[in-house]
Amino acid sequence: MQIALAPMEGLVDDILRDVLTRAGGIDWCVTEFIRVCDRLLPASHFHKLAPELRHGARTPAGTPMRVQLLGSDPACLADNAAFACELGAPAIDLNFGCPAKTVNKSRGGAVLLKEPELLHAILCEVRRAVPPSIPVTAKMRLGFDSPDGALDCARALAEGGAGQLVVHARTKVEGYRPPAHWEWVARVQDVVKVPVFANGEIWSLEDYLRCRAVSGVEHVMLGRGLVSRPDLALQIAAWRDGGACAALDWTALQPLLRDFWRQARRKLAPRYAPGRFKQWLGMLTRGYPEAVALFAEIRRDSDCQRFDAWLEFAPGEALDVA
CATH class of the missing domain: 1.20.225 (Bacteriocin As-48; Chain A)
Incomplete structure (x- = not known):
């Protein structure tokens, strides 16, 4: 079982990654998305959003950090992924979940869930460009306006080379409105052979246990819940290890x-x-x-x-x- 800190653009920057990983319980974290359009980005751009690359791609607490890319051009994403690995990224994560209108209008994030063939092409290109020893992972939502294509998207990502999938259990149109449809995480896990992480509406240890029961997956990515309760990962980790810990007052x-x-x-x-x-x-x-x-x-x-x-x-x- 792994506990990850979600990438949250404009909120979970290197400062908050440092603070939250020092609070404890987090196995790995992800950068805010690095937007890739039509060129190879300079090292300075990566270092601006992922300064941990200068320190072994770990937060000061020692938590591994993955570099997340967002875009729609398979070849350009592949080139930038390869360069990120040269800069020290231990894993590449691809964003197919961002619901922001400005991002979707520029053909990035959750809007790509309308095109499972493109998802597959992106994963194939990035996987080929990245050294075999470096994992490529992906984060998705259940779809743009309906979860009807969620399983096709998950298959496309996994068959293209994603070694893990994080599923934010809502569509783009649903945004962050409750509930999260954890039962769909179970359906995704049923059709792919790679580990699936549940994400969405986990605000407490009790929420995590309900999510685990409904989704059938043990891995979790925490976003707003962890930002709001910095000891949430620690509480879940303590439960995982058979113990408990006092709440952070x-x-x-x-x-x-x-x-x-x-x-x-x-x-x-x-x-x-x-x-x-x-x-x-x-x-x-x-x-x-x-x-x-x-x-x-x-x-x-x-x-x-x-x-x-x-x-x-x-x-x-x-x-x-x-």
Whole structure:
């Protein structure tokens, strides 16, 4: 059984990957998608979204990181996948699940689920271009507006060379609205011979156990649930290993919040850092009443020095070099 951290464009960047993997329980994570259009991207583009490539393709906690590509041109995706491997990517993941309208309009993400033949062609080309020792995996939804073609898409990906499939158990049109149709994950696993990961609407250990019972798969990819409860992977991992662990309360979460803010302050311009912190804090309001109170206090503020004070940093401390 494996527990993966989902790629979430605009949210799970290298800072949050670092913080969440240090919280524990995650076996591997994936970058935000790297958009591939009609050219070979420079190394700087890969390093911008996947700075872990400079450090063995692992987060500071040692968690392996896969590089995710998004596009529709088989040959161009293959060239960029091969280059990512040269830069140190230990696995290549292909995105066929993004529901964003701007992405779908440019023929990327979930819209490609309308074309299983193209999915197969992309996997074949990428698999041929990538060294045999490096896995190629794929993330899909159940379809664009209907799950009727989900099994054909899954077969196309697996037969094209995907070594694992992550299934977000909703269509593109359903977006992130509950419920997730975990029963379809079971149907996908029935028609492919590769491991399948369930994804969608797993907010707690109890949700995971229900998903496991309905889908019949043990592997899971956690997205918003893990961002909202940073100890969710740890809770599932403890159950997997036959034990249990105490929930991460607000006090225990403080070091992670402080480190997230410190990294955001160092990496981002002052006008952007508060927004990134509020983005994560807003997700934490689902599981922490204290986050609700803090979010209400700071939601209209964008002064970095006041954020420093809220997080109990001395003046200038958050920008000190560690």
